[in-house]
Amino acid sequence: MLDANPAPLVQVEDLKMHFPIYTGLFRKHTGDVKAVDGVSFQIMAGQTLGLVGESGCGKSTVGRAMLRLYEPTAGRVVIDGEDVAKLSPEALRKKRPSMQMVFQDPQACLNPRMTLEEIVSEPLDEHTDWSRDKKLERVYELMDQVGLNRRFVNRFPHEFSGGQRQRIGIARALALKPQFIVCDEPIAALDVSIQAQVVNLLEDLQAKLGLTYLFISHDLSMVRHLAQRVAVMYLGRIAELSPSKDLYARPLHPYAEALLSAVNEPDPELAARRNRIILKGDVPSPANPPKGCNFCTRCPKVMDICRSVKPDLVEVEPGRQVACHLYGIQSATGSTGGTEAIERKQQGVNQ
Amino acid sequence: MADGAAPVLEVRGLKTVFRTRGGEIHAVNDVSFTLHPGELLGVVGESGSGKSVTMMSLLRLLPAPPADIRSGTAKLNGRDLLAMTDAELRATRGARVGFVFQDPMTSLNPVFTLGNQIMEPLIKHKGMTKRQAETRAVELLELVGIPDARRRLYQYPHQFSGGMRQRVMIAIALACDPDVLIADEPTTALDVTIQAQILELVKELRQKLGMAIIWITHDLGVIAGIADRVIVMYGGQVVEQAPVKELFANPQHPYTRALLQTIPRISGERSERLKVIEGQPPILTGPLTACPFRARCEYRHDACDATNPPRRAIDGQAVGEGHDVACHWYALAKVEMANA
Numbered sequence: 001m002l003d004a005n006p007a008p009l010v011q012v013e014d015l016k017m018h019f020p021i022y023t024g025l026f027r028k029h030t031g032d033v034k035a036v037d038g039v040s041f042q043i044m045a046g047q048t049l050g051l052v053g054e055s056g057c058g059k060s061t062v063g064r065a066m067l068r069l070y071e072p073t074a075g076r077v078v079i080d081g082e083d084v085a086k087l088s089p090e091a092l093r094k095k096r097p098s099m100q101m102v103f104q105d106p107q108a109c110l111n112p113r114m115t116l117e118e119i120v121s122e123p124l125d126e127h128t129d130w131s132r133d134k135k136l137e138r139v140y141e142l143m144d145q146v147g148l149n150r151r152f153v154n155r156f157p158h159e160f161s162g163g164q165r166q167r168i169g170i171a172r173a174l175a176l177k178p179q180f181i182v183c184d185e186p187i188a189a190l191d192v193s194i195q196a197q198v199v200n201l202l203e204d205l206q207a208k209l210g211l212t213y214l215f216i217s218h219d220l221s222m223v224r225h226l227a228q229r230v231a232v233m234y235l236g237r238i239a240e241l242s243p244s245k246d247l248y249a250r251p252l253h254p255y256a257e258a259l260l261s262a263v264n265e266p267d268p269e270l271a272a273r274r275n276r277i278i279l280k281g282d283v284p285s286p287a288n289p290p291k292g293c294n295f296c297t298r299c300p301k302v303m304d305i306c307r308s309v310k311p312d313l314v315e316v317e318p319g320r321q322v323a324c325h326l327y328g329i330q331s332a333t334g335s336t337g338g339t340e341a342i343e344r345k346q347q348g349v350n351q
Numbered sequence: 352m353a354d355g356a357a358p359v360l361e362v363r364g365l366k367t368v369f370r371t372r373g374g375e376i377h378a379v380n381d382v383s384f385t386l387h388p389g390e391l392l393g394v395v396g397e398s399g400s401g402k403s404v405t406m407m408s409l410l411r412l413l414p415a416p417p418a419d420i421r422s423g424t425a426k427l428n429g430r431d432l433l434a435m436t437d438a439e440l441r442a443t444r445g446a447r448v449g450f451v452f453q454d455p456m457t458s459l460n461p462v463f464t465l466g467n468q469i470m471e472p473l474i475k476h477k478g479m480t481k482r483q484a485e486t487r488a489v490e491l492l493e494l495v496g497i498p499d500a501r502r503r504l505y506q507y508p509h510q511f512s513g514g515m516r517q518r519v520m521i522a523i524a525l526a527c528d529p530d531v532l533i534a535d536e537p538t539t540a541l542d543v544t545i546q547a548q549i550l551e552l553v554k555e556l557r558q559k560l561g562m563a564i565i566w567i568t569h570d571l572g573v574i575a576g577i578a579d580r581v582i583v584m585y586g587g588q589v590v591e592q593a594p595v596k597e598l599f600a601n602p603q604h605p606y607t608r609a610l611l612q613t614i615p616r617i618s619g620e621r622s623e624r625l626k627v628i629e630g631q632p633p634i635l636t637g638p639l640t641a642c643p644f645r646a647r648c649e650y651r652h653d654a655c656d657a658t659n660p661p662r663r664a665i666d667g668q669a670v671g672e673g674h675d676v677a678c679h680w681y682a683l684a685k686v687e688m689a690n691a
Contacts, residue, residue, distance in 0.1 A: 054542035161631050191397040191632070192569060193647075196613040196625040203624075218542065225615035225622065248617060262547035263617045264572025268595045270618075271576035278551050279544045282512045 008042035009212045010049075010066075010180055015039045015075035015085075017058070017065045021287060033287045035061040037236035038075075040313065043229075045179070048206070048213040050227030050244065052220055052259070056283060058236040059216045060104075063182040066214070067099055068092055079180055097127050097176035104185035106165035110157040116143075116168055117153045123175040142171040145208075146201060163194035170201065174209070182214045187222065199226065220263050224248050232256045235294040236286055238313055242320040252322045254301045293325065301326060357429070359530050359563045360386040360409075365423035367401075367408045370416055377635045378404045380587040382423075383662075385671055386531065391557065391564045393578030393595065395571060399632055401587035402567045406533050409433075410444055428530065446476040449524030453536040455516035459508040465492075465519055466504035472526045491522040494559075496552060514545035518552065525556070535567045550577055571614060575599060583607050586633050586643025589662060593674035603665060603676040605648045642679065654679040 016039075018032035036058045043049045051059045065072045068084055077084040079099055087095055103109040110119055120142055121135045130138070140150055146167040157165055166186060173181055183202065187195040199222060205211060217223050223230055224244055231241045232253065240253035251257040258277040265271060279298045290296050296306040305325050313323040367379035379401045386392050396402045407413045409425045409432055425432040427447060435443065444450075452458040460468060469491060470484040479487065485504070492500035495518040508516060517537060524532055534553075538546040554577065557564065568574060574581055574595065581598045583591040583606065591604040602608045612626040630647040642648070645655040654660075663682060666673040 054544060163631070192571075193397060193610060193613055193628040193632075196627045197629075200625055200627055220543070221615045221617040224617060225625065245621070258544060260617065262543040264546075264550075264570065264576050265617060266571035266575050266599065266611060266614055267616075268575045268599050276547055276551070278547055282514060282545070 007045075009045040009080055010043040010214070011076070011078040012042065012062075012066060013040050013076040013078075015062065015065060015077060016073040017061050017070055018073045031287055033285075034236050034289060035286055036065060036072075037286075037289075039233070039236075039238055041231055041238065041241055043180075043212055043214060045212055046206070046210050047229070048215050048227040050223035050230040051214060051216045051233060052218060052223050052230060053233035054218060054259075054283060056235075056286065057233045058286070059233050060184050062233070063101065063184050063214055063216050067101055067182060069101075097123070098178050099180045099182070100173040100176065100178040101182045101184060102166075102169050102173050102186045105189050106162060106169050107157070107189070109169055110165060112157055115154050115156055116148070116160075119157070119168060120171045120175055123172060127176055138175065139171075142174055145174065145205065146171045161194075162190050163197055166190060166198050167201065170198075170205070174205070177209075178211070180212045180214075182216065184216045185218070186215075187219070188217070195222070202226070220260060232259065235283060235289055237294055238321075238323060239295065240320070240322045240324075241313065242322075246317075246320055252316065252320060252327065253295075253324050254299050254326070255295045258300070293323075356388050358385040359388050359428060360565075361424075361426045362405075362409065363424045363426075365405060365408060365425065366421040367404055367413070368419045368421055370419060374636055377638055378587050379408060380635070380639050382584075382587075382589055383671060384582055384589065384592070386563050386565060388530075388563055389557075389561045391566060391577060391579050393574040393581040394565060394567045394584060395569065395574055395581060396584035397569055397632055399635075400584040402584050403535050404587075405584075406450075406535060406565065406567060409533075410448060410450065411440060412444075412450075442476070445472045445524075445529075446527045447530050449527070449529040449532045451517075451520050451524045451532065451534040451537045454540050455513060455520050456508070456540075458520060459516060461508050464505050464507055465511070469504075469519070469523050469526060472523065476527045487526070488522075491526060492519070494525070494556070495519070495522045496548075497522075512545075513541055514548060517541060517545075517549055521549075521552070521556075525560070528560070529562060531563050531565065533565045533567070536569070537566075538573060539568065539570070546573075553577065571599075571611065583610075586639065587635050588639065588643065588659075589677065590644065591674075591676045591678075592662070592671065597674050601674075603674070603681055604644075604678050605650050605680060606644045609647075609649075642677075648680075650680040652679055652683060654683065 015036055017036040018034050020029050021031045021033060022028060023030045039062055041049065051062060053059045064070050066077050072085050075085060082095060084095060117139050120139045124130060124135045124138060139153065143150055148164065148167050187198050190198060206213060215223060215226055227244050230244050230247050232239045232255065234255050240247065240251065240256045247256065251260050258279050261277045277300060281298050284290055284297055292308045293306040293311050296302050299306065303325060311323045311325050311328055313321045316322050316327040363383050365379055365382045369376040369378055382405050394402045408420050420433060423433060466488055469488040473479045473484040473487055488504060489500045492503060497503055497515060497518055511519065538549050541549065566578060578595045580594050582589050583604065585606050591607050602611055609626060609628045613628060615622060615625060628647050633643045639659045641658065642655040642660055645651050660677045660679045662670050662675045662677045664670045664673060664675045
């Protein structure tokens with residue numbers, strides 16, 4: 001997998017983001033919310049990695065920690081050769097233009113007192129010394145790219161619909177010609193008929209500008225449409241990381257399997273035939289995750305080992321990584337030397 | 352469908368207008384539908400299509416002003432909800448019609464225990480004593496799959512997860528054995544695995560209790576798995592109505608067809624490019640004098656600008672019973688076929 005492809009643009013190694021909990025009169029540090037607890041993946045230049053999971057699984061935190069909107073607790077985030085997690089404030093500022101974000105709620109992420117021109121040219125004010133005309137020229141160019149009429153340049157956010165606002169958010173993210181964009185649930189707040197418009201726009205821009213996306217979403221069918229590879233997160237850890245077509249055809253991790261079976265297909269014939277895996281109970285609190293595998297409290301295939309040992313994310317098939325003892329046992333007893341070598345390497349990384 | 356049995360709920364020509372400073376918003380335009388005993392009717396549409404306002408109008412839950420129910424009848428077991436006195440209406444809401452709202456956090460009162468909130472309708476409508484109500488509340492919580500129900504009765508909403516809260520909402524709605532349960536996007540705020548739990552629960556409860564359900568959603572996937580019959584709303588009116596299998600296999604309104612094509616699938620061939628419905632939903636500032644979908648429709652025709660198409664049955668059954676569609680294009684295509 002590593003040899004066949006060009007070097008990855010984004011490489012995340014053992015990223016951890018813990019939020020401290022303070023309690024009592026003296027605000028004593030009594031624990032941590034382990035929102036992200038050791039996540040590793042890479043994204044090839046020009047590709048899309050889908051990051052899926054339920055609310056509270058840490059997917060948005062991964063995106064924010066990668067761009068240093070949070071200070072990560074541990075781990076490396078290498079984007080285009082530089083470790084973002086370790087950059088000094090000044091170096092980070094210089095790095096910012098190459099990595100941008102599109103947010104979920106286009107209503108909340110646009111300043112209601114700024115016009116479209118001010119919103120989209122604000123990154124240019126910060127990072128360039130261009131004249132006003134040159135900046136306006138760029139704003140027009142961006143508006144053309146995202147399909148906004150040039151006449152709207154002096155309008156305020158409330159004058160736009162949800163889909164148009166999301167286009168403004170995308171134009172702002174593109175202003176400084178980034179290489180890498182984190183899309184954090186960019187379509188979740190939009191109506192079904194508008195979602196497709198925004199998704200097609202993101203795809204067109206990727207093809208035209210060679211962008212690399214981390215696409216965070218809980219919409220599994222949209223991720224299937226957009227991403228080449230998909231990481232399924234559960235309670236701060238990656239359960240499975242596989243090429244999109246393999247994951248959707250045959251999920252390996254029991255959580256990925258349950259999650260996919262829970263998706264409602266718009267087809268009554270299929271719905272009647274389908275065997276759903278209904279998970280019991282709720283997601284445990286990330287402040288107090290189970291001792292062993294994070295999924296062991298709800299897993300239909302749980303074994304004794306799952307309750308005591310956290311499984312590592314290991315490659316069980318070419319290009320497919322799974323964190324599950326079901327596959328660990330197979331590789332420990334009778335697998336090829338190759339898998340074991342990768343496993344050792346993985347554990348080395350995780351320590 | 353259930354020809355002999357009288358419908359539980361029959362809505363005819365419902366019109367709801369909001370009077371705002373910017374003018375009138377015609378949110379519901381001449382909506383008619385029937386609900387048969389034991390049936391699950393799915394109502395699909397985007398935000399602003401009028402699906403929630405329709406259901407809220409039935410129980411007169413909208414603040415008036417600004418809301419104004421201009422016309423229409425809504426007969427629940429033969430009695431018109433829209434003509435009832437306030438006292439009659441109070442005796443109906445919660446007792447004969449249960450309502451489950453979208454967001455289980457905001458629709459439960461945070462300062463009362465769940466027991467309090469489940470027992471309230473039992474004491475008010477059924478005249479139970481506190482002790483009887485408590486016993487029944489435990490039964491209800493067990494019915495909706497909440498473990499350790501007796502202890503849970505004395506807890507507050509914040510001590511429950513989203514899925515659990517929605518189960519409690521369903522328990523409250525079911526408390527008085529209503530004839531009709533109206534569920535307004537009950538699973539939209541929930542994660543997919545929790546959503547699957549709730550859908551499974553509703554299917555089970557239907558078999559056990561046999562009540563009629565109206566299920567409002569924008570998610571065609573949910574509808575496909577749960578509904579018997581579906582109405583599709585756009586621009587405050589019903590644009591298509593059909594049994595669920597018929598609707599997905601043979602959608603007729605250009606909006607329904609386009610909507611089904613904009614959703615990527617989780618199985619089968621991966622589509623190279625998503626189909627797009629260009630433009631925006633209409634702003635309903637006046638009565639509809641033309642087809643509300645015409646600006647976004649790929650089959651737009653002169654007739655679409657001239658008049659708002661009525662619902663026409665396309666399978667020989669009466670409008671509202673089989674498959675019907677409100678579209679000029681359908682009528683024109685039929686004429687062309689007849690001429691050819």
